Amino acid sequence: MFRLDEQTQMVATMVRQWCQSQLAPKIPALEAGTEMPFDLMKKMAKAFGFDAMLGASVQKRIAKLRAGEVAGDAEKTLSAGVGNPMMMHVVVKELSRVSPGFAMGFGVSMGLAGGAIVSKGTADQVERWGLPLTTLQKIGAWCLTEPGAGSDAFGSMRTTAVPDASGGYVLKGSKTFITNGPGADVFLVYAKIERGEDSGVATFIVERTMQGVSVGPPFKKMGMRDSPTSEVFFDDVRLGVEHLLGGKEKGRGGRTDTKDSLGSERSGVPAMAWGIIERCYDASLAYVRERKQFGRAIGEFQAVQLHITDLFLKLRTVENVVYRTAWMQQNGVRDMPFVNASKAMCAQMAVDAALKAIQIHGGYGYMEELGIEKLARDAKLLELGAGTTDINLLACARELIGIEA
Ligand SMILES: Cc1cc2nc3c(=O)[nH]c(=O)nc-3n(C[C@H](O)[C@H](O)[C@H](O)COP(=O)(O)OP(=O)(O)OC[C@H]3O[C@@H](n4cnc5c(N)ncnc54)[C@H](O)[C@@H]3O)c2cc1C
Numbered sequence: 001m002f003r004l005d006e007q008t009q010m011v012a013t014m015v016r017q018w019c020q021s022q023l024a025p026k027i028p029a030l031e032a033g034t035e036m037p038f039d040l041m042k043k044m045a046k047a048f049g050f051d052a053m054l055g056a057s058v059q060k061r062i063a064k065l066r067a068g069e070v071a072g073d074a075e076k077t078l079s080a081g082v083g084n085p086m087m088m089h090v091v092v093k094e095l096s097r098v099s100p101g102f103a104m105g106f107g108v109s110m111g112l113a114g115g116a117i118v119s120k121g122t123a124d125q126v127e128r129w130g131l132p133l134t135t136l137q138k139i140g141a142w143c144l145t146e147p148g149a150g151s152d153a154f155g156s157m158r159t160t161a162v163p164d165a166s167g168g169y170v171l172k173g174s175k176t177f178i179t180n181g182p183g184a185d186v187f188l189v190y191a192k193i194e195r196g197e198d199s200g201v202a203t204f205i206v207e208r209t210m211q212g213v214s215v216g217p218p219f220k221k222m223g224m225r226d227s228p229t230s231e232v233f234f235d236d237v238r239l240g241v242e243h244l245l246g247g248k249e250k251g252r253g254g255r256t257d258t259k260d261s262l263g264s265e266r267s268g269v270p271a272m273a274w275g276i277i278e279r280c281y282d283a284s285l286a287y288v289r290e291r292k293q294f295g296r297a298i299g300e301f302q303a304v305q306l307h308i309t310d311l312f313l314k315l316r317t318v319e320n321v322v323y324r325t326a327w328m329q330q331n332g333v334r335d336m337p338f339v340n341a342s343k344a345m346c347a348q349m350a351v352d353a354a355l356k357a358i359q360i361h362g363g364y365g366y367m368e369e370l371g372i373e374k375l376a377r378d379a380k381l382l383e384l385g386a387g388t389t390d391i392n393l394l395a396c397a398r399e400l401i402g403i404e405a
Pocket residue numbers: 108141142143144145149150151152176177178179180221224229381384385386387388389390391394
């Protein structure tokens with residue numbers, strides 16, 4: 001259970017090599033925004049055959065949907081495609097050692113946008129949009145947050161879908177802080193159905209090329225600079241019913257679909273934290289052995305030793321969370337309090353570990369060259385995205401106590 005099987009270990013080694021040879025050299029251009037990460041994501045999917053493996057798995061699901069069989073959830077479909085859930089976490093971990101932003105963009109496109117369509121879509125929707133997203137032929141974005149609706153995503157939502165005479169909808173509104181926004185081909189958009197009374201939230205699949213869709217320029221950010229983020233605008237976008245995820249309105253059930261996606265987004269954060277912490281630990285351990293002050297390696301000073309133990313404990317703790325998360329996914333165990341609280345804890349540990357690693361490296365840790373300061377900037381997003389830490393912890397408590405959100 002707490003050991004990677006041989007195949008997963010092999011993939012981890014290959015992804016690490018790919019990150020060193022293909023991803024790391026691109027970081028300066030990606031961070032500066034002179035290059036977008038999307039072609040590199042596609043290359044990576046090809047290099048490891050994820051496109052073919054996931055494609056085959058999603059095709060099987062389409063066949064089952066067409067035959068009217070229940071096809072299991074998307075997480076299982078996607079993780080079965082690459083071997084097992086732990087394999088996906090290990091890929092995210094390896095990417096996050098070098099570029100948490102790249103891992104996030106990859107996960108949002110394939111797992112969050114693609115996964116939601118594979119999970120909740122009709123056979124036609126899975127074939128038309130789910131397949132190209134999960135195989136990275138197309139890039140996806142997941143659009144919930146709005147300028148006035150962050151933590152209160154549903155209550156303050158202003159984006160509306162007004163039913164029209166043809167049985168379709170007119171989508172109007174804007175979303176903000178959208179990962180992959182500047183380059184996405186397909187947007188998964190949450191909107192309130194407007195019928196005069198509250199008819200609930202529904203999810204729409206919107207293509208970049210549709211009339212009335214536009215995106216803002218990439219935001220300038222503290223971290224995750226290698227993951228482009230933007231606003232997305234929907235100006236009276238006409239959508240046929242085939243764009244309504246699942247093919248029918250679900251009233252308040254639409255919120256449950258969104259919450260499922262939030263759960264899967266939060267389940268992916270510990271693996272990102274794992275990558276950040278592991279890199280900080282590896283770099284710090286090597287540094288304290290070689291860096292000399294007062295005629296001795298700094299690792300001989302007890303204060304420094306305590307920092308190393310602290311990093312080691314964080315590493316093992318977060319690693320264990322990922323193993324449990326993978327076990328839950330493999331066995332269909334739902335434990336949202338754990339998902340919410342462990343996401344918050346891992347995010348905080350990643351921030352703490354990255355700052356500690358800078359401290360251990362002294363002034364050199366503050367310099368761009370080592371890549372540690374980047375991890376600290378990137379790690380902070382884990383405490384904000386997929387719900388802020390406070391919102392995650394409150395959601396955990398509410399579920400434990402039994403209070404409805
Ligand atoms: C780089 C980046 C990428 C992102 N990518 C995406 C994406 O792809 N798709 C998407 O939909 N969104 C995305 N987001 C949005 C992200 O999910 C939101 O930023 C997050 O949900 C918080 O919302 P907010 O920023 O509006 O903060 P607010 O909700 O305004 O919160 C501000 C502060 O108030 C606190 N607070 C609010 N309500 C409560 C409460 N009830 N109790 C206690 N404290 C409270 C919060 O914890 C926080 O500290 C991204 C954000 C960033 C920064």
